[in-house]
Amino acid sequence: MCYLTNNVPETISLNVSGSLTFSTTSANKVYINPEVDHVTSIKERFSALSIQAKPIQGTSAAKLTPEEEMFINRMTVDALVKATGAGEMKESVVTLKATITGINSxxxxxxxxxxxxxxxxxxxxxxxxxxxxxxxEYPLALYRVKAEVQDRTGTTTVVMFNYPAENLLDTSAKKLLGKMKPGDDSVPKELNTLLGKELVFKLKLDKYNLIEGLQDYRVSTVFTPVEGLEAVYAQKEARKETACQSGPATSSNTVLTTEDKKKRKRSSCEEDASQELGEDGSQELNEAQ
Incomplete structure (x- = not known):
């Protein structure tokens, strides 16, 4: 800290053309870190505090690897469309493995x-x-690519905004726009290269999907499927489906009513699903845009 005061008489010496001259005039004087009672008391108060950095704990989703993210609440197209259409969707983040079949312009x-x-x-x-x-003054051109995607169960539409689209195409919307003639509204050939690609889409569902039951699901991240991981996931899902269909094993001396069998079967399936979520770390907190 410093103070600056004015009109302090000072003697100034100058060397002009080899001659030494002296003059007295008003000047400024600077005080570096003066002893001020108020400032000293503040410094003493803060020096007595224990200052420790506290880490900010992120959500469990932030700790997931890309390989784990690819399977968060994995759904089929048919299951997703039916769940959102009926207002029964409880998750706001899901993943979908599907093939791009069209670009809606x-x-x-x-x-x-x-x-x-x-x-x-x-x-x-x-x-x-x-x-x-x-x-x-300087607006931006950003991607908003609406694509039709399909898996073995059905077809739906997803929307890729700038981040996932730019990562997928490895070029900016501004560069593609610069190659086109003014007034040309056609889809650039670079976007058509996406047709036929099978990808894993991480979707962030909003009120239009969850409440109004609309499609056009927003894509937050795009992954390239890993064959080995997909095979392991498929086997795990097949085992879970088999367990749900067959129900728990019972003793030959135990006689169950039809209602008892239904209760045990439902309980077993719910427990398996809970364990799968725990092992895969596939529960994610809702996030705001």
Whole structure:
């Protein structure tokens, strides 16, 4: 800390053309770290405190490896569409392994966004305007790719915004847009290279999916399936399905009623499902955008 005071008389010596001259004038004087009672008391109070850094504990999902993330609440297309359509979906994050069969260009493959909040900007009176941040001097072109995907159970639509789409295509929307002629609304050939690719989509479901039962599921991350891991997962699911269908083993001396069998079978399946979730670490906390 320093104080600066004015009008302190000082004698100044100057060497002008080889001649030494002296003059007296008002000058500034700087005091470095002066002893001030108020400041000293504050320093003493803070020096008595014990300062320790406390780590911020993340959610269990943040600790998952990519290999584990690929199987979080894995569902089929049919199961996902039925669960969201009926309002029975309890998870907000699921994964889906499916093949891209089409690119929907009806609403375009990109959007113009605000550089600050990344929300969609509107073109008004020759300039782009963000409803939250105002007029934009340098708007961004970001991906919004709506794709049709299919697995053995059915077909649905997913939406890939900038992060997953750019990682998948290994180029920016701005670069693709720069290659196109003004007014050209067609889908770039780079996007068509995605057709036929089988991928694992990590989906972040929102109120439109969970409450209104709409599709167009938002993709947060895209993975390339790992054959060995997929085989292990398929075997595990097959064993679980077999156990649920056959029910628990009983003694030959035990006679169960039909209702007892149903209760035991349901309990066994629920217990197996609970154990699978615990082993795979596939429960994830809901997150806000």
């Amino acid at each position: 009806g609403q375009g493959w990109y959007y113009i966004a605000c550089r600050s909040c990344v929300k969609k900007a509107e073109f008004e009176n020759g300039v782009y305007v963000c409803r939250s941040c105002g007029t934009l």
